[in-house]
Structures are given as structure tokens and as C-alpha cells.
Amino acid sequence: MELPIKDTPSLALIQRGYGGAVDVEAISDCMQLLRLAKVLLGFFYARFAEHDISPGKYSVLMELLAQEEDESLSPSILAERIGVTRPTITGLIDGLVRQGFVLRRNLEQDRRGVAISLSDAGREFMRSFLPGQFDAMAGVVSALSAGQRQALRDALTTLEGSLR
Amino acid sequence: MELPIKDTPSLALIQRGYGGAVDVEAISDCMQLLRLAKVLLGFFYARFAEHDISPGKYSVLMELLAQEEDESLSPSILAERIGVTRPTITGLIDGLVRQGFVLRRNLEQDRRGVAISLSDAGREFMRSFLPGQFDAMAGVVSALSAGQRQALRDALTTLEGSLR
DNA sequence: CCCTAATAGTTAGGGCGCTAACTATAGCGA
């Protein structure tokens, strides 16, 4: 999964009269946010691709790993926790089963459902993948000073509130 | 196009020993950035979907609108400017032609190529769509103070530099 | 002039997201 990250020529079009009177500086700030959003997601998507997983598969593996070892989750619960639809979760599980990372078992007490759990191979994959992933996550903000990080937290909290 | 925006249980897994010794606060900061990235992109993707376009189609329309009215662009140039591959641009143009927003003409001087330009309907669509789009973009940062915006600019510049 | 390499764009197929519709099963009320 890749995200096109180039800027659109918004500022040039504003200068040519599209959009009426707008706060050009605010638009610039928004473009910088959008660009950072795409770069950041792209950075992690590229890491996932190197390990032959996708963002969706990563989320499934994380949710399953967070369970106790002998527990499973249903596709419906997984879909809800990850924020995708049930057809999508079926496809992600299909792929993870093919990769050998996940087991799909029929439920005895309710033949409509299936139980999804991590396989040993899946658990092992996550055990080896996660240290580098968490290092990469920690590394994202490591170039910022402590003051910048606090300022970023405050700003992002406000932004999230107004975008929801 | 939608992005699953739920958090993964990274902090819970770190507490259970996956990932070794990591800076938990840095990971939290990164998760907040990732969440904001998905919320922000999702916000604009939802706006595009309301107008029956996709992020990729929007980028195509923007690049074509930025041309002089009697100029066209080739699919290769469009793909390069937007940051997608040529098969992808073919599909986006197909869709925009179907929607009547774009014209695809054969080149007389080089029969390998085609010339892509905005149709009158496409120009009209953008003329009506862009004011709201620029307002929405300006609105994203409107809840921040001037100091917060400057701090955000500084932090995002540093982050972009370290992620590239 | 011919042949090879390069270019432009498309097609095929896959993965991942969706909606709509389907099949199979469970639950509940009359």
C-alpha cells in the first residue's frame, strides 16, 4: 500500500483566484501537516512491506498478540478493533493464514463463527519484528527537543479535537 | 479510500516485554502523530468522497487546473507530478474521462502519447469545489494559537527532515 | 535503410479498502 505524497499546486491556484480570500499561511500549514502525514504513514508502510505485511495485517497481528496465549478473537471483534469492515477482515485473515501467521478454527458452540489466533510462527514473527518497530517509532521524534515535543503534543491534541 | 485509524495496542505490548527497553513517551508521541495523520487524511478523503472523487483524482484535477487553459499534460508527466505509477494514472484518467471531467486526445506529433486536459465540466467542478476545500484546509489549523502554529511548523520541519 | 533500444501507455493480476448481497446458523416470541 503506498500513498502519493506530492503536494498539489494549491498555493499557485489561490494566487490565480481560485478559492477567494483565504488565509494563505493557514493553507501552507495544512499542506505541511498533510505532507508530514503522508511521509510518516509511508515510512511505516515501507517498513511493513519490507517484512511482507501490510498496515491492516500488522493491526491484526498486534490485536492477537495482545491476547493471552490461549485466547482467540472473532473476525467481527477484530474488524471493530482495527476499524475495517468484515469483508476486509476476511481478506486480511485469508492472507495471514496463507502466510502461516494466524490460525482460523471453527467454533464448536456457534457454527456461524470462527476463532482467530496467532500461530507459533506468527508469535515468533512478532517477537522478532516488534523491537525494530518500536525503535523506529521512538526514533521518529528523537530529533525534536523536549520543548518541541511538548509543544507538538499540545498542538496535536487541539487538532485532533477539532477534526473529529 | 479509507484509512483504518484505530490505535494498535503498542503500549500494552511494551509493558508485557515486547520490544525491550524503549522510550515509552516517545512511542506515545509517535502514536499521536500517526493517529493525527490518519484522522487528517481521512478528513479530506471523506470530503473528496462526498464529491465523488478520490485523492488521486483530486491531484490530477489540481495539476490540470494549474495549466494554462489551452495546455495539456501527458499521463507520464501527471504520474510523475502526483507520485503514482503509469498504470495507476491510466486508471485515474479512465475514471475522470467517464465522469466527464477530463479529455483524452491523441497526439498528432507522437502517436505513442495522449494529451490530457480539463474539460469545461471539470473546470467548472473545480471552480465550485475549491473554495470549500481551501476553507476546510484553512480551518484545520484555526483552533491553534499563533504561537502553537509556529511551534508546529518548527517541529514538522524537523520531523520531515529526519523521515526523508 | 534496418535493427535495436528506449519511450508511452495499456493490460493483467494481486492486495486492500469499500458496499451490496448472499449463505448458514442462532435466538426469540407466539
Place this chain on the structure above:
DNA sequence: TCGCTATAGTTAGCGCCCTAACTATTAGGG
């Protein structure tokens, strides 16, 4: 006990991203 509603998961098809491979055309060198 039966019929209807609800639930679980899957399938079909579409759009958008990709890679690989293809067709058609152009350019250039021998």
C-alpha cells in the same frame, strides 16, 4: 414447534494503489 429477525462470515464486484508484461511507436546508430 415454527417462523421471523438477527448475527457471523463470505462472496462478488468496484476503485485505487502496485509490479510485470505487453503493444505500439519513436529515435538513433551502424
